[in-house]
Amino acid sequence: MGKQGVNTIWLLMAQYEGRAMISAETVCRDFFAPLTLPVFLRKVATGEIPLPLVRMESSQKGAKMVHLSDLATYIDARAESARKEAKAIGR
16 A cells, blocks of 8 residues: 555544444445445445455344445545546546
């Protein structure tokens, strides 16, 4: 993870008050609106959104969480993709 990743992690730590794990519901609301939670979870399950979910217990009803570093990596990858796209069209 490069310098940008470290900055993203620090920003996320500030946003989420230092928590290491964030609920999938919160991540969906904050970063994937207007997706509903079921649609977000389906897209994660199919790999359309490449973001690992962590179950805090092995049961199917266990809380689905996202590790802060995985979210930072995803955000940085999306930002880099957007930069490349903008550069390709001459912005």
